[in-house]
Amino acid sequence: MSVLIFLDQSEGHIKKNSFEAAGYGAKVAELLGTSAEGIVFGKVNDDLASLGAYGLKKIHTISNEAVNNLDAQVFANVLAQAVGTLAANVIVFANNVDGKSIAPRLSAKLKAGLVSGAVALPDISNGFVVKKNVFSGKAFANVSIKTEIKIISLNPNSYKIVKTEGIAEVGELNIQIPEAKVKVTAVNKIVGEVPLSEAELVISGGRGLKGPENWHLITDLAKLLGAATACSRPVADEHWRPHHEHVGQTGLAIAPNLYFAVGMSGAIQHLAGVNRSKVIVVINKDPEAPFFKAAAYGIVGDAFEVMPKIIEAVKKLKGV
Amino acid sequence: MKILVCISKTPDTTAKITFTDNNTKFAEAGVQFIINPYDEWFALVRAIELKEADARLNDGVGQASTQIHLINVGGADSEPIIRKAFALGGDEAIRVNATSQDSFYIASQIAEVVKQNNYDLIFTGKETIDYNGSSIGGMVAELLDMPYVSLATKFVLNGTTATINREIEGGEEVNEVQLPVVVSCQKGVAEQRIPNMRGIMGARTKPLKVVEPVAVEPLTSIVSFELPPPKAGVKLVPADQPEELVRLLHEEAKVF
Ligand SMILES: Cc1cc2nc3c(=O)[nH]c(=O)nc-3n(C[C@H](O)[C@H](O)[C@H](O)COP(=O)(O)OP(=O)(O)OC[C@H]3O[C@@H](n4cnc5c(N)ncnc54)[C@H](O)[C@@H]3O)c2cc1C
Ligand SMILES: Nc1ncnc2c1ncn2[C@@H]1O[C@H](COP(=O)(O)O)[C@@H](O)[C@H]1O
Numbered sequence: 364m365s366v367l368i369f370l371d372q373s374e375g376h377i378k379k380n381s382f383e384a385a386g387y388g389a390k391v392a393e394l395l396g397t398s399a400e401g402i403v404f405g406k407v408n409d410d411l412a413s414l415g416a417y418g419l420k421k422i423h424t425i426s427n428e429a430v431n432n433l434d435a436q437v438f439a440n441v442l443a444q445a446v447g448t449l450a451a452n453v454i455v456f457a458n459n460v461d462g463k464s465i466a467p468r469l470s471a472k473l474k475a476g477l478v479s480g481a482v483a484l485p486d487i488s489n490g491f492v493v494k495k496n497v498f499s500g501k502a503f504a505n506v507s508i509k510t511e512i513k514i515i516s517l518n519p520n521s522y523k524i525v526k527t528e529g530i531a532e533v534g535e536l537n538i539q540i541p542e543a544k545v546k547v548t549a550v551n552k553i554v555g556e557v558p559l560s561e562a563e564l565v566i567s568g569g570r571g572l573k574g575p576e577n578w579h580l581i582t583d584l585a586k587l588l589g590a591a592t593a594c595s596r597p598v599a600d601e602h603w604r605p606h607h608e609h610v611g612q613t614g615l616a617i618a619p620n621l622y623f624a625v626g627m628s629g630a631i632q633h634l635a636g637v638n639r640s641k642v643i644v645v646i647n648k649d650p651e652a653p654f655f656k657a658a659a660y661g662i663v664g665d666a667f668e669v670m671p672k673i674i675e676a677v678k679k680l681k682g683v
Numbered sequence: 684m685k686i687l688v689c690i691s692k693t694p695d696t697t698a699k700i701t702f703t704d705n706n707t708k709f710a711e712a713g714v715q716f717i718i719n720p721y722d723e724w725f726a727l728v729r730a731i732e733l734k735e736a737d738a739r740l741n742d743g744v745g746q747a748s749t750q751i752h753l754i755n756v757g758g759a760d761s762e763p764i765i766r767k768a769f770a771l772g773g774d775e776a777i778r779v780n781a782t783s784q785d786s787f788y789i790a791s792q793i794a795e796v797v798k799q800n801n802y803d804l805i806f807t808g809k810e811t812i813d814y815n816g817s818s819i820g821g822m823v824a825e826l827l828d829m830p831y832v833s834l835a836t837k838f839v840l841n842g843t844t845a846t847i848n849r850e851i852e853g854g855e856e857v858n859e860v861q862l863p864v865v866v867s868c869q870k871g872v873a874e875q876r877i878p879n880m881r882g883i884m885g886a887r888t889k890p891l892k893v894v895e896p897v898a899v900e901p902l903t904s905i906v907s908f909e910l911p912p913p914k915a916g917v918k919l920v921p922a923d924q925p926e927e928l929v930r931l932l933h934e935e936a937k938v939f
Binding site: 373378432433434435436439458459460463464465466467468469470471472474475476477478479480492494495496497498499501502503504505506507508509510544545546547548549550551552553556557558559560561564588606607609612613614620621631632635641642644645655656657658659660661662663664665668669670672673675676677679680 | 812830
């Protein structure tokens with residue numbers, strides 16, 4: 364018996380959401396009285412032994428170049444073999460782009476119940492019940508997994524990592540790797556920006572900013588804080604900002620620690636993508652803007668007057 | 684070519700979310716149901732575009748060789764959304780007469796239909812806006828031993844090779860794969876459409892086949908639902924003291 368955590372990597376580095384999955388998986392193992400082990404596919408440059416600090420006892424590597432890139436079919440196949448070899452009975456993924464691709468395949472392959480988008484530790488007082496996000500952040504469902512092997516994919520930024528001391532044992536796993544049918548022919552990443560899906564702080568602008576020429580009010584603050592930038596759908600549709608910044612029901616769904624919304628009304632479709640954020644701040648000149656209902660802090664005021672002062676205050680705080 | 688588009692019925696985005704029966708059931712009374720937006724706007728519309736491109740190739744003949752089938756696993760109350768999808772452009776539909784919230788159960792029903800019909804391409808939406816599983820496409824692919832590309836933002840077909848852009852953290856990855864393949868679609872794959880009069884008129888007479896489900900044991904079950912605790916309410920800072928907001932975020936909320 365063990366808990367196996369799939370540690371997702373990109374370009375040789377373990378992704379942030381995987382550290383959360385590791386910490387979460389270690390806690391699940393503790394609840395079940397067993398040990399937590401990680402598994403990493405492809406060539407990585409990180410010091411894997413240091414993942415012991417998240418509570419992992421062992422890290423299994425499959426450092427074959429054939430699994431550097433994702434083919435969900437291959438990954439599920441290899442993982443299923445690993446689950447068998449290691450006798451894992453709980454498998455944890457980060458519910459990110461790769462997790463969403465692999466976890467359902469593994470679930471179908473092993474006939475192992477999957478809860479995707481988990482937001483809390485399982486309740487094992489009566490079976491195995493995991494709380495997950497449903498209705499696009501507007502509710503939760505408690506889902507019981509009835510199968511012997513259980514799969515959980517954890518929503519990003521919903522489990523607080525607690526780092527401790529510890530060194531994990533690292534060892535290579537020998538597994539037959541089938542040939543990939545999906546070929547990766549190009550990877551286009553926006554360089555030098557904080558990826559929105561992994562960002563802890565997000566500064567976002569809406570139509571209230573009037574035009575792209577005013578976006579320095581958003582980007583200046585984002586730069587100061589090391590935050591990612593986002594926008595509403597009409598802003599992306601009007602090409603004031605690139606499409607990958609569009610958040611909401613039809614865009615990206617995010618859950619940062621801070622979502623700082625400037626000149627946005629807070630339409631329900633927008634909120635569907637941001638209402639899981641820990642702290643929402645709203646700057647809007649209309650006191651009736653629905654966004655204030657979802658916010659923790661706000662200023663009723665003109666963004667063109669308020670934002671430069673906020674930027675000044677943050678500069679002072681950061682000593683720049 | 685035969686394309687299967689998986690469509691599910693979801694409450695309208697603006698629907699009020701409440702529960703009945705001791706918080707075990709979604710309260711449907713007064714709720715408007717729609718085709719899950721990702722299924723309609725992206726999966727179905729891209730399938731229609733592929734068919735149109737094919738029809739143009741067959742210019743003069745007027746008959747596209749591409750066929751779009753719709754599948755829904757659901758009760759008779761799914762038929763209005765199937766008709767709506769017909770109005771946009773599906774050719775035939777199959778409704779598997781079963782209701783279940785378990786993704787594996789639904790995926791198994793879809794896979795069974797695929798086994799009997801041999802599709803070249805299976806499109807799903809990126810996720811349902813009610814259950815938010817993002818799971819069914821991957822499960823269908825596994826059950827059929829087909830490749831799966833998730834969260835597609837672009838889909839181009841060249842003969843039997845598909846070039847698909849998929850979302851990754853902070854960008855996109857370009858994938859190349861031979862058909863048949865299962866693809867989950869999101870924004871970028873197609874542009875939302877509105878059905879025209881001809882489509883609406885034709886929708887009534889298109890064939891909708893109802894089949895009974897195969898026996899499958901669900902792997903999970905929903906025990907109960909909960910609503911998030913009400914928000915504490917917004918703390919408003921006067922507009923002439925923005926530095927106070929910065930102080931609160933730093934010292935009280937501790938977000939930076
Ligand atoms: C099916 C569907 C799906 C959708 N999906 C999405 C989605 O994924 N994401 C999304 O964002 N939208 C989505 N929308 C659109 C959504 O309904 C709203 O129209 C949109 O979010 C509004 O964007 P906004 O807040 O930028 O603009 P507006 O609604 O125009 O709001 C602008 C706000 O700025 C304020 N303002 C104006 N001037 C100033 C100033 N000087 N200082 C401060 N405040 C000012 C105004 O008071 C107003 O509240 C969707 C709509 C539909 C129907
Ligand atoms: N009951 C259903 N019938 C047919 N297709 C479905 C059904 N439920 C979900 N799907 C498809 O699977 C996709 C992903 O659903 P989910 O895994 O629930 O997020 C949806 O976007 C649909 O394309």
